[in-house]
Amino acid sequence: MALETYKTDGFYDELFASDGMAHLSAHPLVEQLDTLSRAELKRRQKLAEDILYQSGNTFNVYGDKKGTEKILPFDIIPRMVSGADWAKLERGIAQRITALNLFIQDIYNDQKILKDKVIPSELIFSSACYLKPCEGLKPPKGVWTHISGTDFVRDGDGEFYVLEDNLRCPSGISYVLENRAVLKRIMPAAFHTLKIRPVSDYGDHLYKTLKHIAPDGRDDPNIIVLTPGIYNSAYFEHAYLAQQMGVPLAQGSDLVVEDDKVYMRTTAGLKRVDVIYRRIDDEFIDPQIFRKESLLGVPGIMNAYRKGNVALANAPGTGIADDKAIYAYVPKIIKYYLGEDAIANNVPTYICEDDKEREYVLANLDKLVVKAVNLSGGYGMLIGPKSTKAEQKEFAALIKARPRDYIAQPTLSLSRAPTLIGNSIEGRHVDFRPYSLYGEEIFTLPGGLTRVALKKGSLVVNSSQGGGSKDTWVLEDEGEAN
Amino acid sequence: MLSRVANSIYWMARYLERADCVARFIDVNTHLMLDLALDQNAAQWYPLIATSGDDEDFNQRYTQADERAVVRFMTFDQKNPNSILQSIFRARENARTVREVIPVEMWEKINEIYHLTQSQSRKRSVADLQDYYREIRQSGHLFTGLMHNTMSRDMGWQFAHMGQMLERADKTARLLDVKYFLLLPHNDVWKDSAYDAVQWGAVLKSVNALEMYRQQFHTINYRDVTQFLLFSKAFPRSVQFCLEDAEAALKTLTNGNGDSKAAREMATLCRTIRTSDTSHIISTGLHEFIDIFQANLNLVDEAIYESYFEN
Numbered sequence: 089m090a091l092e093t094y095k096t097d098g099f100y101d102e103l104f105a106s107d108g109m110a111h112l113s114a115h116p117l118v119e120q121l122d123t124l125s126r127a128e129l130k131r132r133q134k135l136a137e138d139i140l141y142q143s144g145n146t147f148n149v150y151g152d153k154k155g156t157e158k159i160l161p162f163d164i165i166p167r168m169v170s171g172a173d174w175a176k177l178e179r180g181i182a183q184r185i186t187a188l189n190l191f192i193q194d195i196y197n198d199q200k201i202l203k204d205k206v207i208p209s210e211l212i213f214s215s216a217c218y219l220k221p222c223e224g225l226k227p228p229k230g231v232w233t234h235i236s237g238t239d240f241v242r243d244g245d246g247e248f249y250v251l252e253d254n255l256r257c258p259s260g261i262s263y264v265l266e267n268r269a270v271l272k273r274i275m276p277a278a279f280h281t282l283k284i285r286p287v288s289d290y291g292d293h294l295y296k297t298l299k300h301i302a303p304d305g306r307d308d309p310n311i312i313v314l315t316p317g318i319y320n321s322a323y324f325e326h327a328y329l330a331q332q333m334g335v336p337l338a339q340g341s342d343l344v345v346e347d348d349k350v351y352m353r354t355t356a357g358l359k360r361v362d363v364i365y366r367r368i369d370d371e372f373i374d375p376q377i378f379r380k381e382s383l384l385g386v387p388g389i390m391n392a393y394r395k396g397n398v399a400l401a402n403a404p405g406t407g408i409a410d411d412k413a414i415y416a417y418v419p420k421i422i423k424y425y426l427g428e429d430a431i432a433n434n435v436p437t438y439i440c441e442d443d444k445e446r447e448y449v450l451a452n453l454d455k456l457v458v459k460a461v462n463l464s465g466g467y468g469m470l471i472g473p474k475s476t477k478a479e480q481k482e483f484a485a486l487i488k489a490r491p492r493d494y495i496a497q498p499t500l501s502l503s504r505a506p507t508l509i510g511n512s513i514e515g516r517h518v519d520f521r522p523y524s525l526y527g528e529e530i531f532t533l534p535g536g537l538t539r540v541a542l543k544k545g546s547l548v549v550n551s552s553q554g555g556g557s558k559d560t561w562v563l564e565d566e567g568e569a570n
Numbered sequence: 571m572l573s574r575v576a577n578s579i580y581w582m583a584r585y586l587e588r589a590d591c592v593a594r595f596i597d598v599n600t601h602l603m604l605d606l607a608l609d610q611n612a613a614q615w616y617p618l619i620a621t622s623g624d625d626e627d628f629n630q631r632y633t634q635a636d637e638r639a640v641v642r643f644m645t646f647d648q649k650n651p652n653s654i655l656q657s658i659f660r661a662r663e664n665a666r667t668v669r670e671v672i673p674v675e676m677w678e679k680i681n682e683i684y685h686l687t688q689s690q691s692r693k694r695s696v697a698d699l700q701d702y703y704r705e706i707r708q709s710g711h712l713f714t715g716l717m718h719n720t721m722s723r724d725m726g727w728q729f730a731h732m733g734q735m736l737e738r739a740d741k742t743a744r745l746l747d748v749k750y751f752l753l754l755p756h757n758d759v760w761k762d763s764a765y766d767a768v769q770w771g772a773v774l775k776s777v778n779a780l781e782m783y784r785q786q787f788h789t790i791n792y793r794d795v796t797q798f799l800l801f802s803k804a805f806p807r808s809v810q811f812c813l814e815d816a817e818a819a820l821k822t823l824t825n826g827n828g829d830s831k832a833a834r835e836m837a838t839l840c841r842t843i844r845t846s847d848t849s850h851i852i853s854t855g856l857h858e859f860i861d862i863f864q865a866n867l868n869l870v871d872e873a874i875y876e877s878y879f880e881n
Contacts, residue, residue, distance in 0.1 A: 144666075144681040318666050330670035337670045342572050355576045355725060355823070355878040 090126050090513045091118060094506055097515060100244050102167050102505035113170045113563050116281045121165065126511050132274045133164050133508055139270050145262070145324045160263070161556030163507045166271060166278075167518060167538040171565040174285075174534060177248060180432025181238050181522060182530045187422040188253060188409040189526065192232045194425075195408055196222045206424050207417050211441065214492050215414070216462050217407030219370060221377050221390065227403040228301045231526050234401035235297075235365070237261070237537070240432075240520045244501035249433045251519065253415065255406040257367055260537045261523050262325035265290060265332075267559040268535065283564030285534035290523075291332030297527030298333075298363045301399040309362035312336045312352065314343070316368050316384045326367050340368070345388030350398045363399045364389075370404045412461040412495045413439050436498060440491040449496040450487065453480040456496040458487070471547055473499050502547055505558065507540055517541045519549050520560065534562040571725040575671060577879035578664040579726050582672075583717075583733035585661035586680070589654045590710030591741035592644055593703045594776040595622070598748055600696050600703075601772035615640040617751035621744045623864075624652055638694045645699070646691040654706060658687050673720040676713065683709050725823060732819040732874075739812035740867055743860045745773060746799055749792070750857045770795045777807045796856060797848045809863070810843050823878070832877040835870045842866065 096104050103114045110118040124132075137159060146157035169177070194201050195212060202209045212218055237258035239251040268287050272279060295311065302309035315326035317339050330337035342352050343361065351358035366373060372382040374390040392398045408414065416437035419430040438445040438456070449456060453472055460468030470483045487494045504515035522536035538558040539549035549555040595618050616635040619628045624643075627650060632639045647653045651660075662684045669677055683706065690702045714734070721727045749769060767790040774780040774795060782805050787794040802808035806815075817836050824833055842863070851859045 141685075142678050142682055144677060313670075318663070323666075327666070327669035331674075335670070336572055336575070337667075338572060339574070342574055353573045355571050355573050355729075 090124070090129055090508075090511075091122055091506065094513055095515065096504070099501065099515060099517075100242055100246050100503040101515060102242070102503055102518065103165075104506070111168075111170070113565055114168050117166070117168065117278055117561075120275070120278055120281070129164070129508055129513075130511065136162055136164050136270045136274050139273065140266065143266065145266060145328075147321060160551050161542055161554075162267065162270070163540055163542075163556055163558045164271070164274060165506050165508055165513065166275075166559045166561045167505045167520070169520075169560065169562045171563050173248070174562045176431065177240065177522065178532050178534075180248075180250075180430070181524055181532050183422060183426065183428065183431050184238065184250065184253060184418065185233060185236060185524055185526055185530055187425045188255065188418070189231060189233050190425040191421050192255075192403075192406055192409050193226075193230060196225050196405055201421070201424055204424070206420055207414070211413055211417075211439075211492075212408065214441075215408055215411045217411045219378075219405045219408070222403075222405030225394065225403065225405065228303065228396065228399050231301065232403040232406050233409070234301065234403075234526050235294075235523070236402075236526070237521045237523045238432075240522070241500055241518075242503035242520070244503075246503075247433055248520070249435050249500065250418075251435065252412070253410045253418070254521070255402065255410045256369065257365075257402050258521070258523075259322040259325050259367075260521060261290060261533075262328040263557050264523065264533070264535055264537050264560070265328070267557060271559045282561065284561045285564055287533055287535040290533050291329070293525050293531050293533070294329065294365075295333045295335075297525040297531075298365055298399075298401055300527035301401065302362045303396055303399060306362045310336075310352075310360060311363040311365070312338050312361055314338050314340070314364050314366040314368055314386075316340075316372070320367075322367065329365070340384045340386050343386045343389070345386060345392050348388070348392045348395045348397055350386065350389060350392050361398060363401065365401045370407060373400075373404060407462075412437075412459055413441065413492070416495065435500065438496040440487050440494040440496065446487065446491055449494075450484055452496075453483060455499060457499050458483050458494055458496045461493055461495055467552075469548070471499065474545075474547070499547075505538070505540065507542070507558075509542070509544075514544070516544075517547050517549065518558070536560050536562075571671075571729075573879050575668050576725065576729045577875075578668045579671065580729040580733035580874070580879075582661050582664035582668065582680075583713075583730040584737040585657045585664065586710065586713050587734045587737040588652060588741070589657035589661065589683075589706055591738070591745075592622075592652070592654050592657065593706040593710075594741075595745065595748070596641070596644060596696065596703060597707070597776040598745070598772050600700075601775055602769060603696075605768045605772060617748050618644065620751040621747045622652060623744070624650060637696060641694050641696060641699065646687075655687050655691060658684050668726070671726045673716055675720070676716045679709060679712055679716070723822075728819040728823050729878075732816045732823075735812040735816035735819070736867065736871065738807060739809045739816070740864060742777060742799055742807050742809050742812065743863055745777065746796065747857055747860050749773060766791065773799075779805060779807060793848060793852065796852065800846075800851070801843070801848065813840050813843055820874075830873075830877040832870065832873040835866075835873040839863075839866045839870055 096107055103110055103118060105111050140159045140162055146159050201207055202212065233255045235257050237254045237260060239254065240248045241251055242248050264287055298311045299309060312335055313326055313330040315323060315337055327337055338352055344351050344353065350361040352361050368384050371378045373385040374387060375382045375385055376387045377390045393400050416439055419434050422428060422430045438449050440446045440449055456472045458470040470479060502517040505518045506513045507516040518538050518540045520536055520538050522532050524530060524532040538560045539555050540558055541547060541549045542556050543554050599615065599618060615637055618640055619625050619635060628643050632643060643650055644653055646655045648655065650656060662680050665672060665677055665680050686705060690699065693699050717730055770790050770792060771780060774783050783798050798805060798808065800809045802811060805811060817840050820833060820836050824830055
């Protein structure tokens, strides 16, 4: 009922091929949604919000003394990815991660890619993400990026494009699992008619990935998750992952390094730790090596790591491969290490450090998206077509002052997905972040986080800027690519 | 188990039990008011404060011990570290840091109770809060049920169980003390009065002990109630029962190694209870006995901290 009047408005839509015409794979879902009245849709939306609220994955409303808590906005209408689309995404991701991993290993060791002048050396050494203490590191089994989440958007042509490779233990996976659990409760019928690939085994895959990198001879490794603590905005997720794997959740103060080995303080004394899935940023992990004032980390842990007495996931230093200026070179990186053409599309990227490209960027600020190379969360970003002259002027000055810190890309026409807004269903822009694990092999969870910009017309999906999330259904079908 | 996690799970259980017990304390007065047909002005509320051990704090910040003030202080006062609201808040903060070791349903229920408490926190009369107090007491049963039915009997469970039992022993003892303060300034605690059965009946009812007590003693008098709530080996809220359980949990934790400071203090406390008897206590003063008991209980708590959480 609520979908009868739904308009795609000329955007690529994730459920509809055109007004009134669902994509083939989305037919069963659209039919079921159509049987629900607006009131029933709202009721289910409210139920979903109650379930999420009760689960305690909430954050404090800033400045509210009464301790009011809120959930991240959630939309009950799922986003769907056809089997064929997924197959291509999966191959593209595996190829990218394989190449980026080789790249990081090369950069901190032989630097062949720089000697062969495929990437300008200045770009590497000027990056805030290049960590000198990681030079010469050889992580266990040669894997640096065990856990990653690749951000995709779909452009007006229906093609997926990679926006970012998040290689520094990105958050969000707990939402993927929670959102699915909620939809199973509020839309059980859909799970009978559609072949939706499950995501609930993520914890098993994660545990196996971490076990794979345990130091040699530690056959029954003690694996832990390391969190900055309960005041971290992703604490819920850290606890959730520890729970999903059945492993201890530690804080920096629970750990101690003795004789270059890491131990945790237990009720029965010190116990050796073998693998750490750490959700503390590189700069904070070891005050002896990185930021001296860090209270979150564990003094001496880097030495233990270098000696191979403990494994870290992800390895420190991986940020160099998700610097947004390096991003522009990923197709070349893939070609260089694998001899293959990139399967996943890259967005054309202008590097402001380059004189010619900067000139073009400055002349076209009203058409381009400008991004700071080392910021995320939708911060430090200019969306040209939606910006004011004053904002463009501000960014022109920023770019001229610190060209290395900025890149620019053409503004994509982000796809939209039907979203429950008040009493009606309207199109809203979405992105997509699937999560991958690199252990013995590369595994991408068939699902992911779909973030949705709830503000009408907005292209910014980040939760800090009014974005919400949706469950994402990857279908088993071999059907049409959307 | 991480020391920090053990500490948190121990305190999570203690705070949950504490919230439950405070609701039970208030319940004593509610029953008394109804049974004795007392109007609101005649009801004595100060005994609840006096037995809580927080009388100093109360007297500093409140001028009158009427229903509104006592309900506020014991239920929703943010500055009273032992109010229900604070206990639930602290239980939740502790639960938050041990989410990976407790059942999901437990976390969700704590969360639910926390939000419920927030939503009720403007109410001030017991009549308005009947459903709320009932919910708190019911969820106490639910937490215990979840612990017993869904948690492996590993270290986490032993610490939680020990915490719950020590807290309960403390609160049952304090509850007995309510009667002492109720009769002040007459100071004639042990004199049988017409209302005795009613008053002690309210005490028993608030710990769900009335039926079990009657099966053993049939009629209500101070001597038997004291015997029952302090020394029953069968009733799960009696002080001795709780301590035996706490000691058993501690023994499991230490693998029977009685050498830790915690084990020594616990053994001393249990011995004191086992060798005491009601006649002696009544002749020397129940209130005095309970005071000494609570001081010893604090020693046990400190020793547990030193032996297990401080590492």
